[in-house]
Each structure stands twice: as structure tokens, then as C-alpha cells.
Amino acid sequence: MNVEVQINNSINPKSQFVSWAPSPCRIRVTNPSGAITPTVTIRLSSTSAATGGAVVFRKGTTGAFSNTLTLTVPIIGTSVPFFVAGKFGRPSSSNADVRIDARFGTLLAGSVKVMVRIRKNANNLTPAERDRLVSAFAQINNQGAGRFADFRDMHTNVTSPQAHGAPGFLPWHRAYLLDLERELQSIDPTVALPYWRFDQASPNIFTLDFFGVSNSVGTVSFSPTNPLQFWRTDGVPGINRRPFFGTNTAPPGLRTEAQTLALGNAYPAFRTLEGNPHGSAHTSFGGFISSIGTAARDPLFFLLHCNVDRLWAKWQRQFGRFDPAVAASFDGAANPIGHNLPDTMWPWNGITTPPRPPTAPGGSLAASPCVSAPGPQPRVSQSLDYQGNVNAVSRLGFDYDDVPFS
């Protein structure tokens, strides 16, 4: 008796990644030997490596998750659907550290290894996670000649009205991070963008082995073992970043997470986080990250914005703001182009006529082997339901370590 288990409804090994939001899966019998009835009972369970992730199961789109699941599967090969999700609080630390077993009685009929791939606090990454991340960043930068140049060019003074100072600020940056993350995952599928929790001390981020140590003028140094020593943007090697705070502390003056979440239960009030803590986090430094036109030259930018996005995710969960049809989930007033729910977002829409910028670097938004959303030319509205709470097919394929699935 053999069965095939498909994660995210695919046998592609690149699809074997899950997050807290449930992934659609299916199982089918591929070799019915030993079966004497038209259907067989298959029991799904999981085994985790030490410090590995953990998963839970459920049969349908609603209901509680459990550690095991029993399914009735036809022996003629018809697929039976079910769902797998990462067990909240148990993210993976390495690839394939969770094994899903399918048993027919005591016989192991099939298994598949998955990774519970989650965006984590960058200060708490293991050395291996950290090294995989910096290596992927160095590869996508490729000494200035790589795909990262497009991401840098998406965030300049000329392009900034597409993404700032209006309601689309959060949706645009969510899509931006997602695009970069998927490109990093095409280099190393185990990588997830971590966040810089800027309202807490994060000394492990500002080290020679990770995002570097700044000298008195703000030139960042890296260990000779760190591939970020070859980082290059705008033709110039290196990163300029001068913290105005001791990096074993948090920057002063930033709104805390609690204060940010208390800004208001409707989006127009919440999005004032753009000023503080977002803008204040940027300007806690001198150097690239402190000016809008150069901020994306520093890879720390993406960790900063990952935290901004995490705050939005947490607020969404706190107030149930995933549904674009709910007025308080967004700011429905007439907004500039690119900042209304039905609008497509530049640059992924490829539009280069005014009022959009004159170029659209990077092409369409990267696809994922795990999910189909948001598609190559995402709309503002598609950034909201990132876990598929309203519509399962809206799931974007990422989750934060401290924001569960609703």
C-alpha cells in the first residue's frame, strides 16, 4: 500500500512549505496492494526534529485543528482533500524538519517532509538561519548586478508617491516585501524575511556576522566570512548606516507596539504609524535608510518594513480587519491613484504613463509554488486578506511568529 501526499496540492518539492494559515493538501492511493475494500483508512500524523517545526491537520475549511487526522481514501486513486497548518508557536528552524506520515494500520504508506516557514524576529534567528538569509541577500544583490537593483529602483524619490503618504502605504509595502521574499526563496526556499523589532533592543542584528557594525562615520563593516561585505548599490560598494542610538538598546522616541496598536480600530487612524514608528525608525539612523530616496539601498530596510507589516498584521487580527468590504479595514475616501482598493499597484502593473512613474522596474510580482495569490499584477485590496481568513484563495503564503491564524 502506497499513498502520495501533496502539500499545497502539488508534488513539487518547492511547494512543501506551510505557515500558520492552512494549506490545502490532498492524498491519494498510488499502490493499493494489501487493500481488500474500495476505500482504506489512512491516519495522518507528524514527527518533528528536535527544535523543528510542528504541524496540525483538519479535514475541511472550518473546525478545530488536531495533531492527527483520519481519512477515508478510495483505492482507485481519487484524491481526498485535507488541510495542514503550522502549529502556532512551533516554526521550523531548518528545511524539512517536520515529517508528515500517512499510515495504513501500522504500515507507513507514505510520507512527506515540510518546513513551517515563518517570518521571525531577526534578533532571535539561529546562526544557520542568519547565514542563509545573508547569503540569499548577497546572491540577489550579486555585487550590484543582480535582481536586487530592481527592488532598489522601486523605492526612490520619484516613485515614492506610489507607496507613501496615503492609504496604500501598508498594502504597497506588503506586496514589495512579498515580491522580494519570493525572489529570495527562489535562491533559497528556506528563507523567510525576518523583522527588526525596532521598539526593542536587538543587539544580535547589528553584528559583523549579520547586518554589520557601524563605525563613527557610519560605514558598516562585516566579518570576512559575511557575504554582505560584497554588497553594492548604485555602483558603490558598502552600506552607510549610522545609528543615533546604542545598538544594544532600542532607538528612543519610537511608539511601542502597544501604542501603535492603540492608534485606533479603524484604518485611517492606524495608518498614522507611517509617521511614528515607521518614519521615526528610519530616521533613528543617518545614512541610506534615513532618506526615502536611498533607504532601500540598505538591506536593513526590509527588516524594518517587515516589522511595520507585522504591526499591521497584528492590528488586523486584533480588530478583524482582513475584509476589504469592511469599511474600517481601509480608508475608502477618494485617494490618489494606487491607493484605492480596486487599484493595481505600480510597478507590478507595468504602467508608466502619468501619474505613474516613467519606468516600472522588476516586472510582475513573483509567483509562488505554494499559493496562487495575489497574482502578477496585484490590487491594493489583495494585500489585506493575507491569511485567507475571508477567502482561502487569497492567502499570500507568509505568517509572523507572533500573529496566529484567526
Place this chain on the structure above:
Amino acid sequence: MTTKLKATKKSKAKSAKPRSTRAAMSVATSDKETVKARVAAMAEVPLAVCESDKDLQSMLSVLRDQAQPIEVRLAALQSIQAASFSVVAFESCRSDYIATLRKVATDPDLEMRQRVLGILAREKDGFAQRKLLEGLENPEKELVPPEKALQLLSYDIHAEAYPIARKIVNNPPNEEAKREALRLLAADAKSAPVFEKLLRDKNETAEIRQVSAAALQGLKPEKLQESAREILLDDSDYDEIKATSLTALTQFGDKDQVNKDAALKKHVNRISTKGGAKVKRTARQFISKYGR
């Protein structure tokens, strides 16, 4: 309940409720408040700066006023700079902001000058570039140390800083200035031979050799691969540069060429167990990619 407990509860309740932006702006711009209170209030007002011309002008006035405490002025700068991230709303403030920054670029306070010139340099502001170049040509006119000036000039490869950078590489006022001059020249294709020479020079510091490796990797990657190989095979060279060389080959090396290089692979295999910690670590990464 005791008086102390009541006071604590009241204090907590007071701090839990955020004050209005108007109240924060009032504190931020008031000479009667303490420095600490004003700095804290400045952090609350970035978006307000864009919404009211009166508020913007108040903040710019604080920034310009050398009689104000420097901590308050720097906080005002930081707050306005944070506001500049709301680009659409800030657009109407931008010209006044840039004009103020240019005035403050020659401030008596070094920290203020560094921050302001940094902001202007990132905007590729010609006024700031001229001031920085002037300071490098004539140290009596320098507004920031030479290494900072070079770093800021590197924001614009069209700032015409290559000639002065080359002079400084040959006759540096200090090691940091030499390093920043080299970083600036890393965008200059004509400087590739300089980097090749510095990379191979064992008398240079590890930092200079590392900058040279990074520069050469961008300008002539095949030359870096060649030099990295020679450095690795040279038992008398230092661990730091060997680790940099291994990282370069592992991340960006020509895979076919490295795979065919039996002598290199054999050598890396040897140093993976005999070298210093950084060499061992990067050698293992090399072996993981290319095999033994």
C-alpha cells in the same frame, strides 16, 4: 488605597492616554519646557509637520536657531526628516526644508553639520557637494572630517570627486579617509588596477584589502577570482583576507572554473581543518558548494 498607590495609578492612567498632536507640538516648540520633554514631544509630531505650514515653520525655526539646545534642534531635524517619508504630504514643505538645511550646513555644531550634509548629499544636492569638495581641497574650509566628506560624496557618482579621491588614496590624512576614498573609487572602472594592487599588498590593513576585494569584485570579477585563488594558495597570507577570498569564490565564483581547479580545491580542503576559525568556516562553505 494609599496616597502613593493612588498617585501611581493616576500617573499610569495619564501616560496611557496619548496626548494630542497639538499638545505635543506646543511642548516641542516651547522654550519653557525642559529639553527632555521637548525631545520626547518632537517624536510625536512628524505627520503634523506636513499638515500645517505654521507647524512646519515653527519646527524649521527651531532647527535654524543656534540659541536652542542642540538636542532639541537635532530632534527637530529628525522629526522633520521622518515627516519627509510621507512624500505626498511633504511635497509642499520640501523647498523650505532644503533651504533651511543649506543654511544649517555650516552650523557651529559638528553633529548638526554631519546630519544635515548627509541629508543633502543623499538628495544629490549640488550646494552640499560643492561644500564637501571645497573642504577636501582646503582643510581649513572642511565642515566634516575628510572620511565623512568622501562617504557623503559617494552618494552621487557624478559629483566629480574621483580626482580628489585618487589624491587622498596616494596621500591619506588618515586610514579611514583612505578607505572611504577607495569606496568612492569603486565605481570608477579606471581604478581597477589600484584595487588589484592593494588587494595583493600584505602590508595593507585587512580593512583596505577587504574594500579592495569588494571593489574589484564589482569592477573586474575575473580579476578578483584570480587574485582570490593566489591569496588562498599563498600560505604566508593572512586569515582575514583568505576568508574574504573564500567568501567571494563561494558566493560569486565561476562555478565551472572552480570545479576544474583541482589544486585550489585540494588546498581549500587542507585549510578547512588547519586554518583559523574564519578560514575553516568559509572553507567548509566552499566545500559544501564545490565539493572536495
